[in-house]
Amino acid sequence: MxxxxxxxxxxxxxxxxxxxxxxxxxxxxxxxxxxxxxxxxxxxxxxxxxxxxxxxxxxxxxxxxxxxxxxxxxxxxxxxxxxxxxxxxxxxxxxxxxxxxxxEGHAPVGIKTQMELIKAQGRIYAIDEFDNKKRNKAGLPSLPTSCDVVKELLA
Ligand code: SF4
Ligand code: SF4
Missing domain, CATH: 1.10.1060.10 (Alpha-helical ferredoxin)
Structure with missing residues (x-):
C-alpha cells in the first residue's frame, strides 16, 4: 500500500x-x-x-x-x-x-468541460439539423435540437 x-x-x-x-x-x-x-x-x-x-x-x-x-x-x-x-x-x-x-474545484478539465456543455446546451454532444438529416436518412426519427429542461434543472 x-x-x-x-x-x-x-x-x-x-x-x-x-x-x-x-x-x-x-x-x-x-x-x-x-x-x-x-x-x-x-x-x-x-x-x-x-x-x-x-x-x-x-x-x-x-x-x-x-x-x-x-x-x-x-x-x-x-x-x-x-x-x-x-x-x-x-x-x-x-x-x-x-x-x-x-x-471543491478539483475535477479534471474534461469533466469540467462536460459539465459546462451540459449546463449550456443540456447535452454533451449537441444535435443539429445535419444530425437529424442523417438520422432521417437511416429511418430514425428526428431528435429535439435543444434540451431546455436540463438547462433549467441545472440553472
Ligand atoms: S465500481 Fe469503480 S472501484 Fe468498483 S470495481 Fe468498478 S471501477 Fe473498480
Ligand atoms: S471495502 Fe469491503 S471489499 Fe474492500 S477491503 Fe473493505 S471490506 Fe474488503
Whole structure:
C-alpha cells in the first residue's frame, strides 16, 4: 500500500464522509481487499486501488483523496460493491468523492468541460439539423435540437 503520511490528516473528513450517502459504511471495512481484487481498473492501472482510497479517506487525508485524479478512473461498474463482505457501498462512495472533488474545484478539465456543455446546451454532444438529416436518412426519427429542461434543472 506504500507509506502514508498522517501529518496532514483531517479528523473531520471521515465524519463528513460517513454522514453522506455512499459513505455510511466505510468504517466497516476490514481490509480484505476483495474490492481491489474485483476491480477491472485496478487490474490494468495500479494507480487505482479502491481499498487504498477507502483507507486514505478513513485516515482523514482529504487532499490526497480529493485532489488526486485517480478517483476519476472508477468506471462505476459495481463489481466491488456487489462483492464487499462488509456491505460497503464502494461505487457509491467513489461517486461521493467525485462530487466532493468537483464542488471543491478539483475535477479534471474534461469533466469540467462536460459539465459546462451540459449546463449550456443540456447535452454533451449537441444535435443539429445535419444530425437529424442523417438520422432521417437511416429511418430514425428526428431528435429535439435543444434540451431546455436540463438547462433549467441545472440553472
Ligand atoms: S471489499 Fe469491503 S471490506 Fe474488503 S477491503 Fe474492500 S471495502 Fe473493505
Ligand atoms: S465500481 Fe469503480 S472501484 Fe468498483 S470495481 Fe468498478 S471501477 Fe473498480
Amino acid at each position: 506504500g507509506t502514508i503520511d498522517l501529518s496532514k490528516s483531517d479528523p473531520n473528513f471521515r465524519d463528513q464522509l460517513t454522514r453522506e450517502p455512499g459513505g455510511e459504511q466505510i468504517s466497516a471495512c476490514f481490509v480484505c481487499r476483495t474490492c481491489t481484487a474485483s476491480c477491472p481498473i485496478s487490474a490494468v492501472n495500479e494507480k487505482f486501488n479502491p481499498f487504498r482510497i477507502i483507507r486514505l479517506a478513513l485516515y482523514g487525508l482529504r487532499d490526497e483523496v480529493l485532489k488526486n485524479d485517480f478517483i476519476w478512473l472508477c468506471s462505476s461498474c459495481y463489481a466491488c460493491q456487489e462483492r464487499c463482505p462488509q456491505g460497503v457501498s464502494i461505487t457509491d462512495f467513489m461517486t461521493l468523492l467525485k462530487n466532493l472533488a468537483f464542488k
